[in-house]
Each structure stands twice: as structure tokens, then as C-alpha cells.
Amino acid sequence: MTIDFKFHQLECLVAVADHGSLRQASIYLGRSAAAVSKSLRELEEVAGVALLDRRERWGQKFGQVGKWNGRDLSWS
Incomplete structure (x- = not known):
């Protein structure tokens, strides 16, 4: 299976x-929150899975696919 995603x-x-949040990520990237959200939704659509749980009021949580052994993925 090939996933056609963009950088x-x-x-x-x-x-x-x-x-930790879409808003803070958008500030860091210099893009609008709407543009970041759209990019993430497109990635989720291509991958066929929900990567983020958008029900969180303050910040974003990784969905079940974005977890490893029940813990959020981290790139630090």
C-alpha cells in the first residue's frame, strides 16, 4: 500500500x-490554524485513519493510530 502524502x-x-496544539503549531510554522488543520485532515484522508483526536478543548491529542504502547508519540 502506498500513501501519497506531501511533506x-x-x-x-x-x-x-x-x-502540543494546532494553534501553537500554526504560529511556529507561520501558517494559519485553518491551513494546518486542512493539511492534517488531508493527511488523515490519504492515510485512511484519524491521527488526532480533535475533541480536546485545549490542545490536540493523538488518536489511537498516533500512539505507541498507549503513549503519545514524541519527536523530542
């Missing part, structure tokens, strides 16, 4: 992981 989509995912 900026992964860049957005990593920024959310590093900064």
Missing part, C-alpha cells in the same frame, strides 16, 4: 506533536 502535511503533524 508539508508531515511537517504539520510533527509541529503539533512538538508544540
Whole structure:
């Protein structure tokens, strides 16, 4: 199976992981929160899975696919 993703989509995912929220990731990337959210939704659509749980009021949590052994992935 090949997933046709774009670099900026992964860049957005990593920024959310590093900064803990879509808003902070958008500030870091110099993009609007709407643009970052759109990139993440496109990545989720291509991958066929939900990578983030958007029900969180403050910050983003990784969905079940974005976890390893029940813990959020971290790139630090």
C-alpha cells in the first residue's frame, strides 16, 4: 500500500506533536490554524485513519493510530 502524502502535511503533524496544539503549531510554522488543520485532515484522508483526536478543548491529542504502547508519540 502506498500513501501519497506531501511533506508539508508531515511537517504539520510533527509541529503539533512538538508544540502540543494546532494553534501553537500554526504560529511556529507561520501558517494559519485553518491551513494546518486542512493539511492534517488531508493527511488523515490519504492515510485512511484519524491521527488526532480533535475533541480536546485545549490542545490536540493523538488518536489511537498516533500512539505507541498507549503513549503519545514524541519527536523530542
